[in-house]
Amino acid sequence: METDAAHTPTVLAIGGHDPCGGAGIQADIEAIVTQGCNACTLITARTAQNTRRFVRCRPVEPQILLEEAELLLEDVAFAAVKIGLLPTAALAGVVEHILGCLPGVPVVLDPVLGSETGHDFANDDMLTALRALLEHATVLTPNRPELQRLTSDTDPDAGAGVLLARGARAVLVTGTHAPGAEVVNTLYERDAGVQSVSWPRLPGVYHGSGCTLAAALAARLAWGEPLAVASRTAQEYTWNTLASARQVGRGQLHPHRLYRGTC
Numbered sequence: 001m002e003t004d005a006a007h008t009p010t011v012l013a014i015g016g017h018d019p020c021g022g023a024g025i026q027a028d029i030e031a032i033v034t035q036g037c038n039a040c041t042l043i044t045a046r047t048a049q050n051t052r053r054f055v056r057c058r059p060v061e062p063q064i065l066l067e068e069a070e071l072l073l074e075d076v077a078f079a080a081v082k083i084g085l086l087p088t089a090a091l092a093g094v095v096e097h098i099l100g101c102l103p104g105v106p107v108v109l110d111p112v113l114g115s116e117t118g119h120d121f122a123n124d125d126m127l128t129a130l131r132a133l134l135e136h137a138t139v140l141t142p143n144r145p146e147l148q149r150l151t152s153d154t155d156p157d158a159g160a161g162v163l164l165a166r167g168a169r170a171v172l173v174t175g176t177h178a179p180g181a182e183v184v185n186t187l188y189e190r191d192a193g194v195q196s197v198s199w200p201r202l203p204g205v206y207h208g209s210g211c212t213l214a215a216a217l218a219a220r221l222a223w224g225e226p227l228a229v230a231s232r233t234a235q236e237y238t239w240n241t242l243a244s245a246r247q248v249g250r251g252q253l254h255p256h257r258l259y260r261g262t263c
Contacts, residue, residue, distance in 0.1 A: 010039070010078055010079060011042060011215070012041075013032065013081075013131065014044060014081065014084065015041075015084025015110075016044050016045060016057070016084065016112075017195075020051055020248065021254065022209055023210075027212055027257065028082055028211055032127070032216075032218070032219045032259055033214045033217065034258060035078075035216055042069055045060060046058045046067060049119070049252065051248060051251030051252045052251030054115045057085075059087040062090045065091060071103050079221075080106045080221045082107075082217075086126065087126070087227060088126065090124055091130065095133065096133055096217075099136040106138040106221035107139075109136075109137040109140045110210055111141075113127075131166060135166075138221065139167050139169065139187075140170075144173065147173055156173050159189070172185060180201065181198075181200070184197070184198060202243060204242065206252055207252035209228075209255055211254065212255045213238040216234035217234035236258045
């Protein structure tokens, strides 16, 4: 995508750092830049992990995150926000303050409750803090297990309805954890109903697919695309990054976010 540098929108990505580059902030930057946007970042945690296993998460101090955010907010105009890993309730509180300073800016909330290598981030305080962010969210992007943990509902339609009732304007539920030859992703919009899109299921196991989708979606919203259009474009981009994924380590594949596609 060719862009006019003087009018390129900037996306604020908030999340953890993955040293192997498959997920987290590096994934966000790559997806955002590939969609033609600028990326600024706030890192909520450092992690010790690779493509095969997760060892430890080290949250940053909330005051540090707040100081970094305030400096960005006084200097940069953001066209969208993408939120990933929030490992503590205190950090979620800082993010709630940040979002309060950005009224009207599209917000994509990816509720990262566990790593794709099996680490669990969620506890009761964190889940409560995430629910407090719902009223700021333009769209949430949970997979089915995350949706169930957020709502205690095993039915995706009912779970999405719960999140909409609690304040989210839309929910994009990804279907990678459901069986079948196709992956069905369903967008629930409070004012526009339900739309599902199916994609051929790919054979690999991927590290960072959720980050890729949410960050690309934030970038499309930063360009001013309607949510349904942005959702479809981001899904297509993500599917192509997975179809051309690369073996960086000896475990899960990395989405090839810098592939030269049509998006």
